[in-house]
Amino acid sequence: MTIDVKYFGSLRDRLGRAEDRLDAVGELTVAGVWVALHPETPLPLNTLTAVNMECAEPTQTVRDGDEVAFFPPVTGG
Amino acid sequence: MTIDVKYFGSLRDRLGRAEDRLDAVGELTVAGVWVALHPETPLPLNTLTAVNMECAEPTQTVRDGDEVAFFPPVTGG
Amino acid sequence: MKIELRARSFDPLLEVGFYQSGLGELPGQCGATAIFIGTMRDFNEGEAVHRMMLEHYPGMTERHLQRIVEVAAREWPLLDALVIHRVGDLQPNDPIVLVAVWSAHRAAAFAACRFIMEELKSKAPFWKREETASGPRWVEHNTPG
Amino acid sequence: MKIELRARSFDPLLEVGFYQSGLGELPGQCGATAIFIGTMRDFNEGEAVHRMMLEHYPGMTERHLQRIVEVAAREWPLLDALVIHRVGDLQPNDPIVLVAVWSAHRAAAFAACRFIMEELKSKAPFWKREETASGPRWVEHNTPG
Numbered sequence: 001m002t003i004d005v006k007y008f009g010s011l012r013d014r015l016g017r018a019e020d021r022l023d024a025v026g027e028l029t030v031a032g033v034w035v036a037l038h039p040e041t042p043l044p045l046n047t048l049t050a051v052n053m054e055c056a057e058p059t060q061t062v063r064d065g066d067e068v069a070f071f072p073p074v075t076g077g
Numbered sequence: 078m079t080i081d082v083k084y085f086g087s088l089r090d091r092l093g094r095a096e097d098r099l100d101a102v103g104e105l106t107v108a109g110v111w112v113a114l115h116p117e118t119p120l121p122l123n124t125l126t127a128v129n130m131e132c133a134e135p136t137q138t139v140r141d142g143d144e145v146a147f148f149p150p151v152t153g154g
Numbered sequence: 155m156k157i158e159l160r161a162r163s164f165d166p167l168l169e170v171g172f173y174q175s176g177l178g179e180l181p182g183q184c185g186a187t188a189i190f191i192g193t194m195r196d197f198n199e200g201e202a203v204h205r206m207m208l209e210h211y212p213g214m215t216e217r218h219l220q221r222i223v224e225v226a227a228r229e230w231p232l233l234d235a236l237v238i239h240r241v242g243d244l245q246p247n248d249p250i251v252l253v254a255v256w257s258a259h260r261a262a263a264f265a266a267c268r269f270i271m272e273e274l275k276s277k278a279p280f281w282k283r284e285e286t287a288s289g290p291r292w293v294e295h296n297t298p299g
Numbered sequence: 300m301k302i303e304l305r306a307r308s309f310d311p312l313l314e315v316g317f318y319q320s321g322l323g324e325l326p327g328q329c330g331a332t333a334i335f336i337g338t339m340r341d342f343n344e345g346e347a348v349h350r351m352m353l354e355h356y357p358g359m360t361e362r363h364l365q366r367i368v369e370v371a372a373r374e375w376p377l378l379d380a381l382v383i384h385r386v387g388d389l390q391p392n393d394p395i396v397l398v399a400v401w402s403a404h405r406a407a408a409f410a411a412c413r414f415i416m417e418e419l420k421s422k423a424p425f426w427k428r429e430e431t432a433s434g435p436r437w438v439e440h441n442t443p444g
Contacts, residue, residue: 006356008354008356008424008426009354009426009428009437010426010428010437010439012354013428013437050356050359050424053356053358053359053362069356069359071356071424071426072426072437072439073439073440073441074420074421074422074423074424074425074426074441075420075425075426075427075437075438075439075440075441076353076355076384076395076396076419076420076423076424076425076426076427076441077337077384077395077396077416077419077420077423077425077441083211085209085211085279085281086209086281086283086292087281087283087292087294089209090283090292127211127214127279130211130213130214130217146211146214148211148279148281149281149292149294150294150295150296151275151276151277151278151279151280151281151296152275152280152281152282152292152293152294152295152296153208153210153239153250153251153274153275153278153279153280153281153282153296154192154239154250154251154271154274154275154278154280154296154405165316167312167313167315167316168312168316170312171310171312171313181341181391181392182340182341182342182391182392183340183341183342184338184340184392185337185338185339185340186335186336186337186338187334187335187336187338188333188334188335189332189333189334189335189336190331190332190333190334190405190408190409191331191332191334192330192331192405193329193330193331193332194330195327195328195329195330195403196326196327196328197327197328246326246327247326247327247329258340259442260335260337260416260444261443261444263335264335264409264412264413264416264444267409268409271405271409297404298406299405299406299409
């Protein structure tokens with residue numbers, strides 16, 4: 001399956017890119033997506049996650065074609 | 078002493094005038110001003126009173142030259 | 155800080171813009187503007203209202219509005235405040251009151267704007283007489299906010 | 300109800316006036332308008348800020364703003380609401396966000412306006428990067444309202 005991955009805010013800056021594409025097999029959680037793409041970098045504390053633009057827990061399972069996003073606490077308004 | 082008396086809102090309408098002047102001798106309270114001017118009409122329930130444009134209790138003593146006002150609950154804004 | 159009674163209809167948004175443009179030192183410090191506009195409705199307590207007269211106590215009304223704003227400015231860190239209140243004859247959709255508050259932070263702006271409105275409604279000497287189909291009637295009390 | 304993201308500077312008071320003039324059925328029913336304008340300050344956390352970049356998540360941001368306004372409209376009897384939020388590059392004194400709420404009564408207008416702002420600040424996907432004398436920095440969290 002293919003997962004589109006997006007990064008925002010300071011996390012995007014830190015990673016040096018705004019998106020990734022992950023090709024994987026088997027069952028995968030949101031946290032698993034991060035580990036697969038960044039095996040050396042633990043998910044930064046306070047990182048929020050979304051699946052298909054809805055807030056999601058890191059334990060949520062992802063499906064083929066999902067868009068997964070990682071971002072720091074929001075600071076709008 | 079002379080007391081200027083003002084009425085506002087529905088009270089002014091009911092009395093048919095916006096002001097009175099009271100000439101009196103001796104000590105007088107705000108409530109006493111009303112009684113002196115309207116001996117037949119008890120002060121309507123919920124009437125608020127002011128002396129020299131400051132909120133006052135009916136028991137407050139008035140002095141020569143004071144402006145005393147009687148009015149119903151306020152409804153601005 | 156400015157308090158004003160108006161005998162004629164006014165445009166609250168224009169007033170805020172105009173007043174704001176005169177606040178030279180404000181830009182940069184101000185993070186939050188809270189504005190409330192009270193407008194005359196064409197119904198009240200189940201009856202159509204086609205006109206309204208707003209009576210006040212000249213002198214006392216201005217003094218009490220001024221005091222309400224001063225209390226707000228002691229309670230919260232405000233950069234500025236503007237209050238405009240109509241008196242005289244109004245028609246439905248006419249603005250009755252404008253309260254605008256400028257502050258560095260939103261909590262202060264929101265709280266002060268609300269405070270000024272509630273104080274104004276419960277303490278400032280104004281009286282409304284509505285013209286309805288069944289004749290004129292005095293509004294007896296304000297609803298709590 | 301209208302939600303909008305803007306890539307360029309806007310005049311919040313003009314926007315409210317313009318939107319309001321398009322609300323044909325509102326006059327007469329509306330007794331209360333509550334407006335909040337968030338503006339970029341030239342200092343934050345003790346440091347001068349001379350520019351700011353507001354990043355968002357296209358698609359998710361609009362969806363969440365829309366949802367916040369819908370929740371407010373279920374919670375309070377609103378006649379209408381307008382939310383405009385900047386994205387992109389801002390300078391001090393630029394408006395960041397406008398929330399305007401129309402209702403028959405002031406309690407609903409105040410409460411809904413405040414609610415939308417607090418929800419927006421704590422939930423809508425926006426991220427601020429400030430340019431300071433010591434270089435760029437990401438704002439790490441919003442202060443509670």
